Amino acid sequence: MTTSLPLIPAADTAGGCCASVTGGVLAVEDAQRLARMFKALGDPTRVRLLSMIAAQSGGEACVCDLTEPVGLSQPTVSHHMKQLVDAGLVTREQRGKWAYYAIVPEVLTMLSAALDPETLQAGA
Amino acid sequence: MTTSLPLIPAADTAGGCCASVTGGVLAVEDAQRLARMFKALGDPTRVRLLSMIAAQSGGEACVCDLTEPVGLSQPTVSHHMKQLVDAGLVTREQRGKWAYYAIVPEVLTMLSAALDPETLQAGA
Numbered sequence: 040m041t042t043s044l045p046l047i048p049a050a051d052t053a054g055g056c057c058a059s060v061t062g063g064v065l066a067v068e069d070a071q072r073l074a075r076m077f078k079a080l081g082d083p084t085r086v087r088l089l090s091m092i093a094a095q096s097g098g099e100a101c102v103c104d105l106t107e108p109v110g111l112s113q114p115t116v117s118h119h120m121k122q123l124v125d126a127g128l129v130t131r132e133q134r135g136k137w138a139y140y141a142i143v144p145e146v147l148t149m150l151s152a153a154l155d156p157e158t159l160q161a162g163a
Numbered sequence: 164m165t166t167s168l169p170l171i172p173a174a175d176t177a178g179g180c181c182a183s184v185t186g187g188v189l190a191v192e193d194a195q196r197l198a199r200m201f202k203a204l205g206d207p208t209r210v211r212l213l214s215m216i217a218a219q220s221g222g223e224a225c226v227c228d229l230t231e232p233v234g235l236s237q238p239t240v241s242h243h244m245k246q247l248v249d250a251g252l253v254t255r256e257q258r259g260k261w262a263y264y265a266i267v268p269e270v271l272t273m274l275s276a277a278l279d280p281e282t283l284q285a286g287a
Binding site: 059060064065067070071073074075077078079080081082083084085086087089090091093094098108142144147148150151152153154155156157 | 183184188189191194195197198199201202203204205206207208209210211213214215217218222232266268271272274275276277278279280281
């Protein structure tokens with residue numbers, strides 16, 4: 040981790056969560072971590088599912104409320120959700136019959152900050 | 164475009180650039196547009212290339228300066244760059260022998276804003 044990371048102190052990157060696309064040349068591991076999250080978002084259905092969960096009160100939604108708006112079966116929705124969970128963008132909690140998904144605000148904040156061109160000057 | 168878009172006035176979305184993942188349930192077209200950009204970023208090499216260009220003075224870099232840091236041939240780098248250009252994240256300009264790539268700050272800003280969880284309250 041020798042990257043210049045103006046947004047987030049280097050010490051904070053030891054945990055492996057944080058780096059900026061626009062804050063200097065990324066270390067390979069940071070780029071891999073970011074790319075994995077972006078890849079999970081590289082599908083319109085998953086982008087919509089994330090937006091639906093984010094729009095719910097508390098940033099949490101039951102899988103039972105996600106199927107109808109996207110017009111897909113529950114197994115298909117669960118498959119998409121697994122990719123968002125695996126990427127660390129969303130958490131999953133089973134409560135009785137249903138799975139509940141919640142966004143991980145700090146990860147979204149990190150991903151948002153990584154794309155912010157306002158860090159350009161700092162990185163240049 | 165019937166989506167609630169707290170970050171960006173609805174009028175601005177007519178041009179097709181702007182929607183927020185965290186600002187309410189996304190329209191299908193908005194989700195497709197965002198997913199296309201995220202997909203282009205869903206590769207570690209492309210994330211690194213974008214960070215390298217962003218880190219240059221003026222947010223612009225010659226392809227001749229990108230090959231060595233990523234350790235790939237120029238055709239391979241050009242192939243990756245084409246995907247970033249096609250997604251609208253980067254522009255390409257031929258100057259004599261070399262292609263120059265520049266980030267599109269307003270697109271990165273839009274993408275960054277689309278992931279910002281601070282719009283959660285507005286979207287809920």
